[in-house]
Amino acid sequence: MTRVLAKSQAHYRRALTRMPLGVASNFRFWGEDRTIYVKYGRGARIVDLDDNEYIDYRMGYGPAILGHADPRVDDAAREGMKVGGVFALSTEREYHVAQRISKMVPAAELVRFSNSGTEAVMAALRLARAYTGKDDYLILEGSYHGLFDAAMWYTPMDKWTQVGDPQVYPYSEGIPLSTRSFAHFVQANDANQLEDVLKRHASRVACLLIEPIMGNCLGIATDPGYLRAARELCDRHGVLLVIDEVKTGFRVARGGAQELYGVNADLCTFAKAMGNGYPISVLAGREEVMRKIGRGVAHGGTYTAHSVSLAAAERTLQILDETDALERIADYGTALRQGMSAILKSRGIAHSFVGHPSMSGLYFAHDPPRNYRDWKGSDYTFYDAAAKVLHDERVLCEPDSREPWFVCAAHDDACLKQTLAAFEVAIEKTLSTLGERRQAGG
Ligand SMILES: Cc1ncc(COP(=O)(O)O)c(C=O)c1O
Known part of the structure; x- marks a missing residue:
C-alpha cells in the first residue's frame, strides 16, 4: 500500500511557523515532504500521524534498548514520579544506580549523573583537562561526541578528493575557529x-576521546589490538583514555565496549x-581522577538525577544486567544481517556489515571499512536510495548511511520477517531506479 504522509506534511507546515525546520532537532528534518511526526511508539514499532506503522531501527538513536514504552521501565518511572522530581538535593537512589553501574562496568569506580550524552562528554573533557593540566585532545576522524563546540569538528568526506588529508570544518556556524587548535x-x-601524534603533542594533550565502535560512523569498529595499543600509548604519554560509551554502553555487552x-x-x-x-547520562571513571570533581572541578545541573529518569535507569539497568535481553538483541541483529546478506548476495551486490550486531552498519563494498575514509569507497548513494524505499515500505532505518541499525529487545520474529520482505522490495526498486538513472547517465 502506498505510504500516505498527508497529516505529517500538514503538521510540518504548521510546525514550521513556530519552530526552525518544523522540528525539535535538525536531524529530524527529512525534507518538506518526508518529515514524519510520531503519534506513539510501542516496542519495536512506531506509528506516525497518518497511522503508518513502522518497524523501527533507529530506536531514538539507541536509547530504547528494551523497546519503546517498555511497561516495566514506565512503571518504575511512575514510582520515581512519586518521589517528586528535583530538589537541588540528592536522593538515596543515586547511590543504588551508581552501585549497579560500578558492578557492570569495573572502570566506573565513581559515578556522576547528567541528563544527556553531550553533557556527560563535556564534563569528561573538562575533568580530563583539569586532571592533566593540559588543554588539547585527540579524537577519531568521523567520530561524533555530541553537540558542544569542542566536539563539533567534522571532515566532510563527500568533499574529499581522496588525495592528501581531508579538511576539517566546524560542524556548525557559531563555533569559534580559535578553538580548533x-x-x-x-x-x-x-x-x-x-x-606519532602523541610523540609530537602529548605535552599538550589531556585525553584521547574515543568511541571503540563508532556509532555515528557506520559502526566502524576499532580492532582490539588498536584499542589496547591506545591504552598503552595513553599511559606512556600521560594522556587519559576517555571512552565514550553513550551508544555502546549497556548495549554491546553488560559492561559496554570496555567489557x-x-x-x-x-x-x-x-x-x-x-x-x-528517559533522559539520563553518566560520567564515570577511575577514583583518583573522579575525586577531582568538587576539588577544583565543577559538575552539576538543576535536572541532574531527576527522580523519574533515575528510577527508569535503575529498572532498565537491572533488566539488562539480570536477564538475557542483550543476548537476544545480538541474536536478532545477527539474524537480520544474515537475512539481508542473503538478499544482497543473490543479486550480486557487494556489501559488508560493521560494528556489533546490536548496532550494525550496512556498508555497500566488499570489505568492511576500517576508518571513516573507507566510507568514501562504498556505494553510499545506493544506501541513501534504498533507505527511502525502506521508509515507504514501513521500515524505519536512518536515511544517512553512516548511522547504524539499532536493535532492541522487542524486535521479534514477526519484525524480522516483515523487515526482510521490505528489504527485498527496497533492493529491487533501488536496483531498477538507479540502474535506469545510471544508464541515462544521471
Ligand atoms: C558517542 C556519542 N557521544 C555523545 C552523544 C551525544 O549524546 P546526546 O545526543 O544525548 O547529547 C552521542 C549521540 O548520539 C553519541 O553517539
Missing part, C-alpha cells in the same frame, strides 16, 4: 599514527540505553 584528529585503527574489548578507560560516559529513553 585544541583538537587533533587521528584515524581509527592506525596505532602508528596515534603514536567487549577488555580495555578499561580512565573516564567513560554513558547515556542512551541506560534509561531506555
Whole structure:
C-alpha cells in the first residue's frame, strides 16, 4: 500500500511557523515532504500521524534498548514520579544506580549523573583537562561526541578528493575557529599514527576521546589490538583514555565496549540505553581522577538525577544486567544481517556489515571499512536510495548511511520477517531506479 504522509506534511507546515525546520532537532528534518511526526511508539514499532506503522531501527538513536514504552521501565518511572522530581538535593537512589553501574562496568569506580550524552562528554573533557593540566585532545576522524563546540569538528568526506588529508570544518556556524587548535584528529585503527601524534603533542594533550565502535560512523569498529595499543600509548604519554560509551554502553555487552574489548578507560560516559529513553547520562571513571570533581572541578545541573529518569535507569539497568535481553538483541541483529546478506548476495551486490550486531552498519563494498575514509569507497548513494524505499515500505532505518541499525529487545520474529520482505522490495526498486538513472547517465 502506498505510504500516505498527508497529516505529517500538514503538521510540518504548521510546525514550521513556530519552530526552525518544523522540528525539535535538525536531524529530524527529512525534507518538506518526508518529515514524519510520531503519534506513539510501542516496542519495536512506531506509528506516525497518518497511522503508518513502522518497524523501527533507529530506536531514538539507541536509547530504547528494551523497546519503546517498555511497561516495566514506565512503571518504575511512575514510582520515581512519586518521589517528586528535583530538589537541588540528592536522593538515596543515586547511590543504588551508581552501585549497579560500578558492578557492570569495573572502570566506573565513581559515578556522576547528567541528563544527556553531550553533557556527560563535556564534563569528561573538562575533568580530563583539569586532571592533566593540559588543554588539547585527540579524537577519531568521523567520530561524533555530541553537540558542544569542542566536539563539533567534522571532515566532510563527500568533499574529499581522496588525495592528501581531508579538511576539517566546524560542524556548525557559531563555533569559534580559535578553538580548533585544541583538537587533533587521528584515524581509527592506525596505532602508528596515534603514536606519532602523541610523540609530537602529548605535552599538550589531556585525553584521547574515543568511541571503540563508532556509532555515528557506520559502526566502524576499532580492532582490539588498536584499542589496547591506545591504552598503552595513553599511559606512556600521560594522556587519559576517555571512552565514550553513550551508544555502546549497556548495549554491546553488560559492561559496554570496555567489557567487549577488555580495555578499561580512565573516564567513560554513558547515556542512551541506560534509561531506555528517559533522559539520563553518566560520567564515570577511575577514583583518583573522579575525586577531582568538587576539588577544583565543577559538575552539576538543576535536572541532574531527576527522580523519574533515575528510577527508569535503575529498572532498565537491572533488566539488562539480570536477564538475557542483550543476548537476544545480538541474536536478532545477527539474524537480520544474515537475512539481508542473503538478499544482497543473490543479486550480486557487494556489501559488508560493521560494528556489533546490536548496532550494525550496512556498508555497500566488499570489505568492511576500517576508518571513516573507507566510507568514501562504498556505494553510499545506493544506501541513501534504498533507505527511502525502506521508509515507504514501513521500515524505519536512518536515511544517512553512516548511522547504524539499532536493535532492541522487542524486535521479534514477526519484525524480522516483515523487515526482510521490505528489504527485498527496497533492493529491487533501488536496483531498477538507479540502474535506469545510471544508464541515462544521471
Ligand atoms: C558517542 C556519542 N557521544 C555523545 C552523544 C551525544 O549524546 P546526546 O545526543 O544525548 O547529547 C552521542 C549521540 O548520539 C553519541 O553517539
